[in-house]
Amino acid sequence: MAGAEQALPQTSQTAARIMRGGRVVACPIDDTLLLVIGAGAPVAGQVPAQVNDDPATATSASIIGWRLAPQPPTATHGFAALLPINDADRPLTTLRLGQESSPRRYIFGPRTLAVREGVTVLAELAGAQLTDVLDSLVDAMMQMPTGRRRLAAIVALTQARKGSDGFLEFVGETHEGAIFLRGWARAADPGNARVIVCGENPVIADCGIATFSRQDTPQGGAGFIGLLAASEPLRARDVEGLVYRGRGGWRYASVHEHRLIAGPTDTPGHIRSVLLQTHSTPAVLLRLRSAANSFEGRETISTLPVPVRLGVDNIFQANSSAFLISGWLLDPDEHVQSVRLRRGQSEMRLDDRWTRLERSDVTDAFTDEPLFKSMLDRETHPHGFIVFAGGLGADGAAPLHLELTLKDSRRAFLPLTPARLPPRQAALRQIKSIDPENWGLTEIVDRQIVPFLCASESPSPGVGAILDAGAFDEASGPPIIVAAGQAEEKELAPFLGLLALDPETRHAPIALVLHSECFRRQAGRIRQLAQFYRLPLRLMSAETDDVYDLLEAGIRALSSETVVLLAGSLLPRRSGWYGRLVSVYEESGGIISPTLAYEDHSVRWAGSWADAQSENSLSGRYAGYPLSAVTGLKLTRIAAASFECCIMPREAFLVAGGFAGSYLGYRQKGQDLGLRLSRSGINSWWLPSVQMLGSDEPFSTGSASAAPLVERIDERLFSARWAPQPQGEGNRIKEASA
Structure with a gap:
């Protein structure tokens, strides 16, 4: 506070020097833009400019001017200029404004000012016209490319107006990434607006605003709700205020100290509680209505009052976030417009890419339901589907769900919990449920299963438990890696007996790789056999029953230069x-x-x-x-x-x-x-x-x-x-x- 009190007299002196004419001060906004404040003859609009009498710096300045009151003898008008520059850190000596035939030359003050200091000088010079000057400056800056520092400068200019225009009392998030605001303001206009969300890193966002009457606001105030959509991720806790253009210019609404912050599962209910009281443009109300109908983490399809139901039998997720989904959609009256798989802000439409299947069991299950009784065709049952979906990203924190949109714009949701499996295992489980005589088998393979496997990433198999049943490390020769799946489990004893009867393999290092379940059941017995036969055996487990994967796990677990591979189904x-x-x-x-x-x-x-x-x-x-x-x-x-x-x-x-x-x-x-x-x-x-x-x-x-x-x-x-x-x-x- 003491530093601020010392700054006031200094800025007053700066304003007095400017009013004597011929002097300007510079406030760097970022590395390529200056706010220049000065006084002299009337000047406004786009004016040619030159810095330090250097023709290479020629540019065009955007100038806002006003009449000074009182007017000193040497200057009649003040001005604020937004001046593009190549390097804001370079020494500044002179500024020329106007055409070459009649330029006006100004001298820069000895030091640059921070934007907030510049606003104080501006207030001294503009007096009662400050609000109009600030609005014009912000309008001009909002037409330029924006960055963090420019947005921070706009926030500082807007906050220079006396007092806040209102408060944000509620900030909530949705699963779709939108931020919902509720509060009150004096100048908020219903409709869509381009706003600045204030915080540590201010960002520009589109905000759909709707207003409603409130009895607990100061005179001239009204309640409002808004839905923010920014080009970069926003969190509710990061919102510290809102800069928007309302009635009478740019305004600032700060976050109330007792604000309420809500998560995605609670926000839609808060929107619904106030939405019917609001008025705005049809487009904004439609956006708000859609947000009010957002996913709240629960299943809502079964509560639809129309004959539409949806179920998922299997959803498999491979390591690369590729999904293979099978289920059914019952929609005899064609109410459904789309079915999407969603995770946070990512989505993929499914109903335009899935393969439909006959599911007579679905027809039978709903035949006696009053909502469906007279609508189901007993001859055809195209209710089932299988679909591959990928490209949703790897945001595992966001909930995965199906979004069903009806033709009347209503939405309903089905939360999903995918089974995370290696792609091979997921595909094998899926095809076991498909009738080999199904008429859609070719399309299922070509459009769903194969793309799922191609898009999936399979991690290299590795071993789990390791048990030495003999002097494996002391044995000489390339190790024999034996892979035995569950089908070979019963033949392990005679297999080891054959290896023991061969004088060469009896003394060779043997790495026996088993499925983890087989390892759990057989490790003790195999160890006894290996010790009985005096085989230099190392026993390994792996989470796979594919013999090639078992072999690979063994190869990666050893360090020998040469390996001998042997499937457990083979006998010499x-x-x-x-x-x-x-x-x-x-x-x-x-x-x-x-x-x-x-x-x-x-x-x-x-x-x-x-x-x-x-x-x-x-x-x-x-x-x-x-x-x-x-x-x-x-x-x-x-x-x-x-x-x-x-x-x-x-x-x-x-x-x-x-x-x-x-x-x-x-x-x-x-x-x-x-x-x-x-x-x-x-x-x-x-x-x-x-x-x-x-x-x-x-x-x-x-x-x-x-x-x-x-x-x-x-x-x-x-x-x-x-x-x-x-x-x-x-x-x-x-x-x-x-």
Whole structure:
């Protein structure tokens, strides 16, 4: 306070010097704009200006002028100029205003003033005309580009009017990001207005204002409500006041010290409590009515008085905020205009992109309901839907909900709690609920499931619990990473027995990776078996039942330069396979896979080769041949190895990014990694003399009826990932198949 009292006499002296004419003072607003205050002959409007007699500074100043009272001998009018400048920190000596033929030259005062000091000088010079001068300055500044410092200057100019124009008594937020205000003011006009929201960082916003009568306001005052929509996020607690243009000019309404702040769930009720008393333009009332009908965190669709109901059966959220939603909408009379998925200010319309399904169960459930009784067609039931939605951002704090808008503009809401799952698991759960004979199956796959998987990000699988059941770290040789899903759980004891009977694998480090549930059930038993057989075994758990993901978790958990991969569904046909793979790898490098055969000793896999029809597709040879037909063949270069069993450099796997997590099955998942490794220059080899026995379906993808659907989805994903490349991109794969 003491500093302010000392400033007053100084500003009075400054005003006296200005009134003697020929002197001006500068108030920097920001780095590129000055407020200049002076006195002299009449001047107003856009006037040419020059600083420090430097032609390079020539610009145009926006000037507001007024007649001085009393008038000193040397000056008849005062003026306030908004002067653009390149550098507000440069020394200021002179100012020229007017045309070159008759310029008026002024000398700057020895120091610049803060805006609030400048307003005090302005008040001394303008007297009773101060209000008009301030309004004109703010009008001019609001036409210019605005920044934080310019808005702060406008707030300071507006606050220079004596007293507040009113108070903000309530500030509330909505889930859509709008800020609701309620209070009273003397000059608020109903309608839409461009305002400045005052606070630590003032911002410009659009405000829809409606007014209403109040008996508890001072004379001339009226109640008002407003709905703010700013281009940047606003919080209710940050609002300290409002600058707006009302009757008679720019006004300032401050926040009352006992203001009430409400959150998104309470604000709509406060709007409804006063909305019917207000009047404004139709557009503003429509906005306020919509805000009053905002999401309040509860389900409101079931209370609609029209025959419209909505339900969600499943909503899955992948790690990247991609959503896969299935449910039903019953709207026999076509009241619904749109269905949107919303989170905060982000939204996505669903009803123009979803795939409709037959849901006779929905028809049956509402047949006896009075509201629907005479409206439902017993022959058709197109009530179900499946839809992929993405791009809502990652604002996990904002509630997720469906917004249903009727054609009469009413809205109703359904809160959602998505199940957060890896995209593969979410897609598998969804397709289990789809009838394979459904007429919309093709569209479901192509428009919903595949885009969901493509848009989802799958984190790299990692291990959880680790249990050493033997001297794993002391064992020599590349570790054998064995992946056993729940389907192989019952075969673990004989599998370990086979490894123990082979003199080579008995002394090799073995990392057995299991699904976490299988680990919990079997860890103790497996540890006893490993100790009985004296196997150097390390047991690991992972939150997946996909064997490729289990293998990847094991690869990432180890630090060896070379690893041997083995699916738990495979069994070696003869002992010595491990040593043979290692010795060939030491000679040839790259990735080496043995022959995979069925239990009847017919070939299941004997190399993947570049397809002659497509450079980005792989095909097999010798499938169905007896093993004797290929056993005598030599080590052969192929386009891609089989990752069910192979030996490979660990670093190459990590650099390639591991297995793509979005595939549902195993065939395209392995081919995808094989193509990536081939394109990175890693050679793949087939070793016919080593053979593994196993079934054709080592990976669980759900029921047998879902298998064709899984295959179709993976084919679409593979095609999307490996679209045709420019000429020359596929040469390396073609060379490998030669």
